Amino acid sequence: MEKKILCGCHNVTLDDVKAQIELGVRKFKELQDITNIGTDCPPCTEQNEKIFNDLLLNTGN
Ligand code: FES
Structure with missing residues (x-):
């Protein structure tokens, strides 16, 4: 997978974030x-907080 x-800075991927949400x-x-x-x-904090919150919404929790 891509x-x-x-x-x-911390080498965190989209898959890593999804995995943590699953956990x-x-x-x-x-x-x-x-x-x-x-x-x-x-800027990274701001951008990724938004991505994280959008992913959370999509999990339906
Ligand atoms: S790229 Fe620097 S903290 Fe994420």
Whole structure:
């Protein structure tokens, strides 16, 4: 599967984020604690918080 990198600083892919949602992560802060996504660049934080929230909405939870 294609690896779409969402956070270059911490090498976090779209699949990594989806996997964490499947494991029960429901807050962006929690995702950051686990993956470090968006913990260094503000634009990355903003963009990925939006992507995370959109993915959450699509899970229907
Ligand atoms: S690219 Fe994600 S924190 Fe820098």
